[in-house]
Amino acid sequence: MVGCYPETPLHIASMLGHLDFVQEILNRKPEMAGELDARKSSPLHLATAKGYLEIVKKLVSVNPEMCFACDRDGRNPLRIATIKGHISVLRELVNVRPQAAQMSIDH
Template structure:
């Protein structure tokens, strides 16, 4: 199975299933919330220098697995990552979008250190994917990691100003019911050390972050 996943070979996948119809069920037992599945393996291949044709094979293979076993997308591997975390780490932009299209809840899966894929996209400055994730799963903006950091905290900590600007812009442009309250809550959210993004901008002497944060419609707290 690992060989089929590493090559994105759907024919080999079904050959294995024919020989052992329960091969995927064995990985899908309820007690196995942490397990290395074929979906993890396909998403783990670094495709940043891979030809487009091979990238599509991984995309099709992953889509096939998602149809057969949707629950695999919500599981963590032994290293603490979901398939979407791995796709982000390895340049699988199309695969990341496909996973979200098939199940928007994958955006909210908490992996190692409590980071969701939204946190990871913020850390890496993947602005297009941040926008895609938030469009599919707006509630993910409220998720915090083990440090009580929002995706905005992560953007500030990792000096990803474009990602922060995108996230703040999304909050300001949000027209859903309770948007003002949500914007105030997120912008004034304190991490485990008691810092809002405004505090972090002052600590790090980052005038860009400070100016951007202060431009938001709810008045931010500096106390």
């Protein structure tokens, strides 16, 4: 978390679909890709939920291990993509970390 706010600027940019802002933040502070908010969601969880494929690609290029991160409800980004029906995002996540698909099935 950054300061007293539950989300980082990267969380907000990812959730709102601001690709250029996401890229700028990742250029300056790539470690933000691994930050979790109060709901234990990463920026990848939020971009996945909205179906923002290009943002998902940027986030996993910086921190592909976030494909394994589970939010407070026990969902990793692959499960969220499945629930929301974002097939192109799901394909990208499976291509990046196929093992996360098994983890999603096991939970």
